[in-house]
Amino acid sequence: MRIGLYPGTFDPITLGHTDIIERATSLVDRLVIGVAINRDKGPLFSLDERVAMVESECSEIARRSGCEIVVHPFENLLIDCARDVGATVIVRGLRAVADFEYEFQMVGMNRALDASIETVFLMADARRQAIAAKLVKEIARLGGDVSKFVTPSVAKKLAAKYGRGS
Template structure:
């Protein structure tokens, strides 16, 4: 069984993330979505809220594609998380050249720690290349329309956060 790990903070999960979830499923038999506990980023949503959003938005994908999808929170090194979940491949989504520069360095460090785990880059579909969780949150905070960028349930959760 080929297991892949797609890590991120998913604060919140966007349509771009869902696109990568779907496409990653064609590469593996089991997809682990690693929800990072990244205290440095100061997420809007709690870990529990982010895990629940990812679980609810990817359940249909797993069923439609016949692939097992597991949501796994983690706070250790990415390469350690990959080892913990039995992943042989780390899946990363890229939107722009700036993403690649950071990811390139990360791959080098990960391979130095464990060269048995490959990293695969999936380019965001052109429709989703401009979507960034940070921008979605800003648009929502300023009462803009985010319906094209996130699933309806995520939009509802975002609006509720900013209504407080």
């Protein structure tokens, strides 16, 4: 069984994330979505809220693709998380050249820690390349329309967080 790990903070999960998840399901038999606890980033949504959003947004993808999708919170090194879940491949999404520089460094460090775990990069769909969760939160905080960047369910959760919920 090929197991892949797609890590991120998912604060919140965006259409860019789900695009990468959907395409990653064709590469592996089980895709583990690693939801990073990452206290340093000070997430808007709690870990439980982020895990629930990812599970909800991925259930239909799993059904359509036939790939098992598992959501796994983690706070340790990415490479240790990959070992913990039995992943042989780490899936990373790239939006722009700026992403590549950081990811290039991460791959080098991860390979030094465990050369048996490969990293695969998937380019975000052209319509999704500008989407960044940080910017989505900023737009939502200022009362803007985030419907082009997240699902209606996530948009509603963002609105509620910023006191604009129904």
